[in-house]
Amino acid sequence: xxxxxxxxxxxxxxxxxALLLAACTPAPPPGPVGDPDPLGHVHAIAPDxxxxxxxxxxxxxxxxxxGEATGPVGGYEFDAMGFTVTGGTWLASGHPGSxxxxxxxxxxxxxxxxxxxGETWEPVAFTGTEDFHLxxxxxxxxxxxxxxxxxxxxxxxxxGATWTDGATLTGVAGLAASAEAVYAxxxxxxxxxxxxxxxxxxxxxxxxxxxxxxADQTLAGVDTDGTVWRxxxxxxxxxxxxxxxxxxxxxxxxxxxxxxxxDRGIVRLGPAPDETTILRPATASTGERP
Numbered sequence: 580x581x582x583x584x585x586x587x588x589x590x591x592x593x594x595x596x597a598l599l600l601a602a603c604t605p606a607p608p609p610g611p612v613g614d615p616d617p618l619g620h621v622h623a624i625a626p627d628x629x630x631x632x633x634x635x636x637x638x639x640x641x642x643x644x645x646g647e648a649t650g651p652v653g654g655y656e657f658d659a660m661g662f663t664v665t666g667g668t669w670l671a672s673g674h675p676g677s678x679x680x681x682x683x684x685x686x687x688x689x690x691x692x693x694x695x696x697g698e699t700w701e702p703v704a705f706t707g708t709e710d711f712h713l714x715x716x717x718x719x720x721x722x723x724x725x726x727x728x729x730x731x732x733x734x735x736x737x738x739g740a741t742w743t744d745g746a747t748l749t750g751v752a753g754l755a756a757s758a759e760a761v762y763a764x765x766x767x768x769x770x771x772x773x774x775x776x777x778x779x780x781x782x783x784x785x786x787x788x789x790x791x792x793x794a795d796q797t798l799a800g801v802d803t804d805g806t807v808w809r810x811x812x813x814x815x816x817x818x819x820x821x822x823x824x825x826x827x828x829x830x831x832x833x834x835x836x837x838x839x840x841x842d843r844g845i846v847r848l849g850p851a852p853d854e855t856t857i858l859r860p861a862t863a864s865t866g867e868r869p
Contacts, residue, residue, distance in 0.1 A: 634662030646859035652697035661714035672711035717756035745776035755793035795833035
């Protein structure tokens with residue numbers, strides 16, 4: 580089915596964001612009769628050719644260049660708490676929905692995988708036991724995730740089949756990986772690891788980010804005042820825009836662009852400062868969701 584993307588809920592504090600990740604519950608019930616928004620909260624956004632993919636409370640949706648939202652892809656309605664794309668593989672985690680096949684796991688999905696662009700999914704690891712609130716991948720395909728059952732960063736070099744434990748992090752609200760490093764947006768500031776997630780150190784002079792994204796040479800994030808930052812190749816932070824409300828999802832592209840979902844809808848920033856495009860505006864009439 581094809582629907583229009585509508586507004587997403589807003590919050591404002593880094594601590595609240597970390598608490599939300601640490602104490603997530605399954606997807607809320609549908610909104611009131613007449614509420615046109617089937618997407619609910621957006622957990623993740625990923626580039627998809629000319630459009631984007633959204634990981635939401637009700638499955639994965641594809642947004643085309645005209646702003647049309649189609650989904651849930653494959654008819655799979657699950658709460659995609661974590662979602663990332665590496666090569667031609669989609670990886671997700673979260674909670675099953677009312678029509679999710681039981682073999683994918685309950686009450687938590689663990690890690691599930693699709694190799695046909697979301698038309699079918701298969702269980703990979705931690706089936707029924709883990710809910711990765713944060714999951715990301717670097718250009719080599721190495722996976723990094725933080726689940727609801729323990730604070731340790733988990734690492735997989737074989738597409739999620741087996742995992743090892745990395746550093747223990749607290750208050751993590753965002754996770755990203757590039758070819759050079761892994762990044763964690765924490766209550767104590769931006770942390771980075773250059774040894775594959777085994778140890779982390781603070782990033783000097785970084786803004787206090789509550790969400791972070793990486794792609795190729797682009798590292799981007801949003802601070803607690805709503806400023807959107809990008810780390811330039813010269814290793815200096817530059818402001819590229821301002822968020823409206825709390826950013827629910829963020830992604831970076833190899834072209835230096837930043838994609839995010841905030842109260843305005845789906846927004847593209849850059850590469851020039853303050854170069855802002857609303858890919859799909861939010862619908863004000865929907866109102867806030869729980």
